[in-house]
Amino acid sequence: MQKVTIKDVAQAAGVSTQTVSRVINSRPDVSPNTRSRVQQIITELGYSPNVIARSLSRGRTNTFGVVGFGLSYFGPSNVLQGIEQKSNELGFSLLLSLLDDFDAAQIDGILSNLLSRQVDGIIWAVPGNDRLEGELSSRFSQISVPVVYLNKPKQGDEVIAAMDNRLGGRLATEHLLEQGYNRIGIITGPIDWWEAQEREQGWRVTMSNTGLINLEELIVNGDWSASSGEIGLHNLLARSPEIEAVFACNDQMALGALKAARRLDIKVPVDLGIVGFDDIPEAAYFYPSLTTIRQNARSLGALAVDQMCSYINAREKDEEFEPDVKWIHPRLIVRNSSKR
Amino acid sequence: MQKVTIKDVAQAAGVSTQTVSRVINSRPDVSPNTRSRVQQIITELGYSPNVIARSLSRGRTNTFGVVGFGLSYFGPSNVLQGIEQKSNELGFSLLLSLLDDFDAAQIDGILSNLLSRQVDGIIWAVPGNDRLEGELSSRFSQISVPVVYLNKPKQGDEVIAAMDNRLGGRLATEHLLEQGYNRIGIITGPIDWWEAQEREQGWRVTMSNTGLINLEELIVNGDWSASSGEIGLHNLLARSPEIEAVFACNDQMALGALKAARRLDIKVPVDLGIVGFDDIPEAAYFYPSLTTIRQNARSLGALAVDQMCSYINAREKDEEFEPDVKWIHPRLIVRNSSKR
DNA sequence: CTCTCATTTGTTATCGATAACATGAACGCT
C-alpha cells in the first residue's frame, strides 16, 4: 500500500495541490463545489496529510518535548498523565524522554534531541533537585523554544507550575496539632529534593509557632521508600522517645513507619499519630487507614500545558509573556491514623 | 538566535551542503582535511541537523508511536519505562499517547495521528481486553507500519511480547498448596482483561489437579482496586466459609483482602493464606508482608522494543519476519502472608 | 604519455507539504 500524497489527491480531483491544501486546512477561499469534490476524493483515497512535511514547511511541529523522571513515583507519573491528556485536547503530541536519576550528563543529549526534532516547547517534568538546579540554568539559557518547569524552585524568570508542598506540610502539621498531638516529628524526603524541602518547611514554620524549641531532634531523613520510613521511625524514637506524632513526607514512608510502630507495639493513632503525603490509592487500606495530603498531580500537569500554550501564543503574536509560578493547592484527607 | 542550517555550515566551510551532509552522517567518501574543517565549523556554529527535514527526505523518522493505558497501574507504567529506556538506547524517540479506558472510539484518532506523523512502528502497550479485541484486528489490518503488541492474546499473526500470567497464577496457587492450604479461593481481575483471565486460568488448572470439584464457588470477581478486594473476600467467605487461602490477582486487591480479614478477625497467614500479584514496592510493608508474584515489566517493555527493531530490520532488507509471541516469566516472592 | 579507475566534490532533483505571489473570471459602478 503506497502512501497517498497531496499530489495524488490533486491529480484525482483535477485541481492544484494548493487547492487541496486549502481544503485540508479549511481555508475560506475555496468554492463549495471544489471543496466537496476534493473532500470526497480525500476520503476515497484515504488520504491523510504527512505531518512531517507540514512541519517542515510551517516551521511548527505541534509537538511538545516532555522530560519526566521515571514513572515509579506516584506524583510524577500522574503529572505525566495530566500533561498527556491536556496536550491531546489541545492538539499537541508528546515526545517523551525519561531521566532516571538526577544525572546532569544525560540532560544535554535529551535536550538536543528534542530540539533537533523541532519541538514547539519543552515541558520539564523533573522534580526540582539541588544536584541539578545549578546545571539547569546554564543549559536552558541557550534554548530557543519555550520551556515550562514543574515542581521546581523559582530561580530567575522561569515559567513554573508547582504544587504548594509547603502548604501541604502545614496542613499535615496543623491537623496533628489540632488533634492534640504536641511533639510532632518528621520523616523528610531526600534533602536534595525541592519538594522534600518545602514539605519540611511547612512543618517547620507550623512547629516553630508552637514555641517548641530544638526542632532539629524531631527530624529524620528518609528517601521516599517504605524501608526508610521504617528505619526513620526507629531512629526518631531512639532519639526522642517522647514523640507523639510523625509527619511522614510521603505515603510509602508512612507505611514503613506504620510497620515500625507495629513492631514496637506502639498503637496508632492512640500512642502515635501518623500523617502521610500524596494519597496513593492504597493509603485508605493501610492499617490503620492513613491520613494524608492529597495532591492533584493530573491537574498540575494540565496546568503546565496551559501555561505552555499561552506562552507559545504570546510569543507568536510577539506579545510580552510574564514568566510566573502557578500553584496548585493540596488538601488534607483525614483517616484513622491521626484520629485521637 | 536564528537556527543554523546545513547551508550556513556549507557556506562557512566553503563546501557544498552535500559534503556537509556526508560529514554529519560519517560517510567514508570525504577527505580527512575537509572532514575536520567541516566538523570544526559545525561545533563553532553549534549546528545540529533538523531531524524533521531529514525524516522527510529519508522517509524514516526514528520514532516509535507508543500507545499506553493510563499510568495509574503499576504494570503498564513500568512497561512504559522499559520501552523508553530501550528505545533510547537504540536511538529511537517515542511519541506517547495514552488511552484512558477501553474505548474503541479513541483508537482511530490516535492511530491516524501516529501514522500521519510517520512513525516507524507502533508499540501497542494497552493490556489485552475483550472489549477491544474485536476492534483491534480490523483497525490494525490497514496499518502499513510494523506493530508490536504487549500483553494480549494471540489472534492471528501479531508480534507480541507478553508476561506469562498463567504461569504466575500457577506459581501462586502451587505455593499455597505446598504450604498446606487446600481450599484456595480467587479474587480475579476484571474479567474482560486478558491478564486477569490468564491468572485465573493458572489457578484453575492447578486447582483442578487437586481433584477439588465445584471450583466456581471459590471464584469472585474484582476490578483490581483494593476496595474490590475487600468486598471480594467478604463475598467469598459468605459463600464458602471453609476457604483456607485466597489468591488475589493483584497486590491492591490483596491489600483489600488483608483489610477485610482483619475486620473479620481472621488471622493471616494462620487462618487464611493470601498471595497477591505484581510485587508493588509497598507489598513488603503490608501487614503481614505480602507473598506475591513479581513481574519484571520493564524487561517486558524492552523485549517489545527489541522485537520491533528486528521487525523493522527484516522488513528493510525485505526478509521474512516470523510473527511470534515472546514470553517473560514471572516469579514467586514468598513473604509472611502465606507462611503456615 | 595517454587511458582507466578510484577518490573526492559538486549539481540537480526530491521528500510532501505550505507561503507568497500571480492570474483569470465575474461583478458592480460610474
Place this chain on the structure above:
DNA sequence: AGCGTTCATGTTATCGATAACAAATGAGAG
C-alpha cells in the same frame, strides 16, 4: 464601455535535509 474589486484557482519558491547522478582530480597501468 472601462475599471477596480472580489473570489477562486494556479504557479513558483521554500522549508532543510538526502539521493542520485555528474564532474573534476590524481594515481597507477600499459
